[in-house]
Amino acid sequence: MTATRLDGKAIALEIRNEVAQEVQAWVAAGNPPPKLAAVLVGEDPASQVYVRNKERACEKAGIASSLDRMPASTTQAELLDRIDQLNRDESVSGILVQLPLPSVQRGGTGVDERAVLDAIDPRKDVDAFSPVNVGLLMQGRPRFLPCTPHGIIQLLHRSGISTNGKHAVVVGRSDIVGKPMAMMLAQKDGSCGTETANATVTLAHSRTANLAEVCRTADILIAAVGRPEMIRGDMIREGAVVIDVGINRVGDALVGDVAFDEAEKVASAITPVPGGVGPLTIAMLLHNTLLAAKS
Numbered sequence: 598m599t600a601t602r603l604d605g606k607a608i609a610l611e612i613r614n615e616v617a618q619e620v621q622a623w624v625a626a627g628n629p630p631p632k633l634a635a636v637l638v639g640e641d642p643a644s645q646v647y648v649r650n651k652e653r654a655c656e657k658a659g660i661a662s663s664l665d666r667m668p669a670s671t672t673q674a675e676l677l678d679r680i681d682q683l684n685r686d687e688s689v690s691g692i693l694v695q696l697p698l699p700s701v702q703r704g705g706t707g708v709d710e711r712a713v714l715d716a717i718d719p720r721k722d723v724d725a726f727s728p729v730n731v732g733l734l735m736q737g738r739p740r741f742l743p744c745t746p747h748g749i750i751q752l753l754h755r756s757g758i759s760t761n762g763k764h765a766v767v768v769g770r771s772d773i774v775g776k777p778m779a780m781m782l783a784q785k786d787g788s789c790g791t792e793t794a795n796a797t798v799t800l801a802h803s804r805t806a807n808l809a810e811v812c813r814t815a816d817i818l819i820a821a822v823g824r825p826e827m828i829r830g831d832m833i834r835e836g837a838v839v840i841d842v843g844i845n846r847v848g849d850a851l852v853g854d855v856a857f858d859e860a861e862k863v864a865s866a867i868t869p870v871p872g873g874v875g876p877l878t879i880a881m882l883l884h885n886t887l888l889a890a891k892s
């Protein structure tokens with residue numbers, strides 16, 4: 598069997614077009630355009646690429662955007678002050694502080710990332726990283742859905758892959774992907790995207806004792822560990838759906854968390870890297886920015 602490639606880039610474009618149409622209608626009704634304010638601290642090259650992609654995507658969707666470039670030497674107080682200004686600025690619908698913030702080793706001043714994210718007005722928290730928004734998601738009444746897990750839900754749905762009654766194994770327990778992904782796949786009421794997810798979920802991680810065995814029980818395997826090609830072909834059940842969230846830079850190449858060549862021989866469907874989950878993350882960010890503007 599050779600797996601179907603799930604074209605994240607194409608589905609992301611479809612979603613971006615839908616958002617663009619809704620933005621157009623919103624503006625035509627006399628409202629100011631939605632606006633995303635991004636804050637980039639330091640000079641991390643991967644972050645520069647991501648922020649540029651995001652700006653271009655905003656522009657194409659008719660969403661205004663601003664980018665604050667702050668030096669790595671920025672202090673926590675300075676950053677909190679900037680966020681305070683963006684919180685108060687009524688023209689700003691959504692705020693994104695690009696992670697990771699520079700570590701002390703990379704010229705940073707030891708900013709407490711959590712304190713910075715906590716300072717973002719929850720109504721402008723288009724990443725859905727703030728404690729209030731995480732709590733609302735846990736309770737099944739989300740304000741914003743976190744962009745990467747929401748992108749994955751959309752990708753599955755729009756590819757005609759049902760999660761209902763399936764066993765989903767999420768590998769990776771991060772606050773940004775693994776934890777919310779597990780919650781969203783288990784939800785019963787359609788609050789987390791397009792349909793009821795109703796999956797039975799196992800949240801595994803790098804310390805799971807029998808990881809290969811657990812992965813082999815997955816109908817849907819979601820790899821979000823951040824270790825290049827850690828998921829091998831023999832960890833995948835014949836016919837499983839494999840979603841690769843990893844974006845690892847190995848030399849000049851972008852490599853996922855899944856050994857693609859091995860995996861596509863066993864899986865029924867698989868996302869590539871690049872061109873898989875990444876573009877959907879940006880599409881859902883635009884979706885959230887419009888939502889923020891409207892609420």
Ligand SMILES: Nc1nc(=O)c2c([nH]1)NC[C@@H]1CN(c3ccc(C(=O)N[C@@H](CCC(=O)O)C(=O)O)cc3)C=[N+]21
Nearest residue numbers: 646647693694695696697724871872873875876878879
């Ligand atoms: N506050 C915050 N929110 C984020 O959502 C956030 C963040 N910080 N920090 C970094 C990570 C990473 N991330 C990506 C999104 C899209 C691609 C993407 O579109 N990737 C392309 C390839 C791009 C390339 O060539 O480098 C693809 O997979 O096809 C990648 C990475 C969002 N993040």
